[in-house]
Amino acid sequence: MDAQLLLFVLAVFGISIGAGFLGSLLGLGGAIIVTPALTLLFGLDIRYAIGASIVSVIATSSGAAIAYIRDGITNVRIGMFLEIGTTLGAITGAFLSALVDPRFLSVTFGVLLLYSGIMMALKTKSELPEGVRNHPLSARLRLASSYRDPALGRDVAYNVDGAWGGLGMMYAAGVISGLLGIGSGAFKVMAMDLFMKLPMKVSSATSNFMIGVTAAASAGIYFLRGDIDPQVAAPVALGVLLGATVGARVMKRLKSRVLRLVFVPVLAVVAIQMIVKGVAP
């Protein structure tokens, strides 16, 4: 048995558990942790890091969605409607990525992380949105729904605003995802939050549900291009699946504000490291 390989696999597996856990809590793909960890800690080529991270996005999504759908937190109908935008955007982005320099990717990814961090820090302390109108399209597609919130100890019914605006933002999120190999969950959560005015947990769980499809649209292309190295992607997939399964069970009991406060500094540090790596000679 190759001891060095075993050590690498175990280290990547361990980090991926954490990535899947945090990703499933916040509606982000684990990529936000996996890509920087693989490039910064293990010195991996960003090409393979992105290939592995796109696998982590799919694993986070599918792993967490099982529990979120069972608990009724995921709004499957909203997710599927918005997937029209994310999948079209992902194709656009994946083709752009073959034309763009990896160093530029590093910087872009860093700026993207920083931006997500600021968006998350700006989140207000309101637990649930109030006085939301139901958009005519939302009414026609029956998007409004309700879920049981164990942290509040009651059922939460909600309307869905800004259906077209949300769909447009999802196209942008898809382009970013295809370009950088991440699910750009932060953008999806933000769009559902700001445009459609959904409760935070619904945005997070529904983003989680969608990022798998967005990533799958790009992952096929990455796989055929030879960017998905089995030795790296295997421990990532297994670790993330485990972490996401646990994370989805924990999330419903938590208030999202606490999570954001913990996560924002982590994002900021990683973002700055990525930007430095891309800019340094």
Place this chain on the structure above:
Amino acid sequence: MSEEKVVRAERAIGRILQVGVLASAAVILVGLVLLLATGSSGYPAGAFPSDPAQVLAGLAAGRPYAVISAGLLLLILTPVLRVGISVIVFVREKDRPFVGITVLVFLILVASFLLGKVE
């Protein structure tokens, strides 16, 4: 469409994900254990299968990298399969707008895989 039907459709979609996740995790784990136990990937250094035909050929030969890649392909296909089966679920529930939406998403996904091959 009744609330009960919505819940039933969502449960069915959740189950597809569960089957896909468990199957792919099992295959990846077998491949990874094979890789670590034999200390050989079954391919020259730095090489690995990168299309479904190579994966199937390597799988038949029991090469660890091919087993892992087969599991990864299953994992990648799970969300696609989820969308495909959702079409059937919505057809059964007679939910016209969502039959249209899921068919459209499925076609975009298929197009993205085909485009990847052409490139």
